[in-house]
Amino acid sequence: MDTVQQRVLEAVTDELGFPRAAIGLIAPLTEKLGGWHLSPARPPYPDAISPAEIRPLTLEPDQSPLAQAILLNQPLTFQNRTPLSSNEALNTLVGNGETLLLPFWLREHPVGVLLVSLENTAEITEEKITVLKLVASQAAVAMGTTMMCIDRARQLAIEQERNRIARDMHDTIAQSLFGIAFSLDACQEMLPYNVEQVKAELGELVQTANQVRNQVRRSIFDLWPTHLTLEQFQADLQSYATQCEQTRPFHVDFQSSGDFERLPSAMRRNLYRITQEAVANAIHHAGVDSARVTIDVAPQEVSLHIQDQGKGFDPKKALARSYNREHFGLHGIQERIHGMGGNCQFQSRPGEGTQILIKIPL
Structure with a gap:
């Protein structure tokens, strides 16, 4: 994903000639905007915060112009006098001049956003803006598809882990509990005539129950000898x-x-x-x-x-x-x-x- 973001930014700044650009993506799990990449990589000001240090931003429709533009999938051009968000570091990520905001959407889901500095307006033509929007559209498809694949892989990994735990519980814990229940039934049948034998049997069942407890830990945390x-x-x-x-x-x-x-x-x-x-x-x-x-x-x-x-x-x-x-x-x-x-x-x-x-x- 980092490679895709960097390639899009290079196309915007190096090939189209825009002075600065930044990309932020929406994390599928938290639905927060973060993971910022910047081109050129150096911050716009000596004391500016690094893009990696910008805290993730929660997207709510009434929160900020940035959130509204992304959630409504509406391109936006704004001046420095209008705060982009409540995060000052994010507001100055691509400079203090005029900035174009292009949301990334795939199908019906927001993926992220492209921020492009429009400081040198004399060099920016309508043709460049049209190409920029086309690049943003293609980037949305590429990054959105990649994120979907990553999310599906994550869901598959979760499902596989659930199946592993279920199998391990059946293979170990369920079988052990079956043995405990069988032995307890036998103890019940021996009472009140064979008290000493029942005591001995219960002592062994305590050990078995402790083993089951360890099996639960092993199944949940997948603890296993490193060298079986x-x-x-x-x-x-x-x-x-x-x-x-x-x-x-x-x-x-x-x-x-x-x-x-x-x-x-x-x-x-x-x-x-x-x-x-x-x-x-x-x-x-x-x-x-x-x-x-x-x-x-x-x-x-x-x-x-x-x-x-x-x-x-x-x-x-x-x-x-x-x-x-x-x-x-x-x-x-x-x-x-x-x-x-x-x-x-x-x-x-x-x-x-x-x-x-x-x-x-x-």
Whole structure:
């Protein structure tokens, strides 16, 4: 955006010959006018404030001539005796002489404004003013389109972050809370006959609740070990499986090949979350006491294979269900894989176990 602003200013001052010009843009989030650029870059007076130091200006129709002209999309020529705004530094940004104000609009939205000094009126012709307005019109399209793209990218980033938090909450917090609720139900059944056993169970649940609290922090702030090793991957996965299934032992048969350390940290994190969700599904739905996890890091791709010998299911029916919280797991796995440019297959039939085959290019 800075490059576009500077190019427009150079066209106004260097090519059209206007003595000074400035551009301010409206921030999409705050809807305030700021981000000023000036040409020539030096301030008009020795003690003048730098354009970067001019505080953002709120635009209200009855606030100032500047705000009115921008909001109404009306070009304006004003003299120094008429304050442009309540900001003195902004009023003298292009000098104390006559100044032309040209609003930038794209479709139905104000984008910013171009201020052009008209001090040397003898050298300024109607033809130059016409060309100047044409430049301003083209600049509005260029900068407005760029700002829209930036805003859309920001909104997409926000949406992706929301989806990340939702996936992480499902993959970690929801599963842990499921285990806590299951254990509390069991404690309720044991009372009042097995008080000592209930006490011991409640002590473990306190630890699990503390772990959930840490998981909440990790999900919100995306805190993760800066260097997730293969050993941590395996140890955390087995610990997670143990937390999910407290009524009977559950074993994760973990195998790996290739150089896990060469994978980017974000990919390692996603692989762990995918494996975590698949293991949780095996624990809660497959009716088995073990699952096999295989990671193979090849020169061109990484493969992840999760397998259990449990009840199985119909992948087409499961994935065809409405996108809701209950069936967020499989969709979450797909989204993570597709987000890394990979592909996944759910191979399963009722009564024949489940295999999840994942390949991600490197």
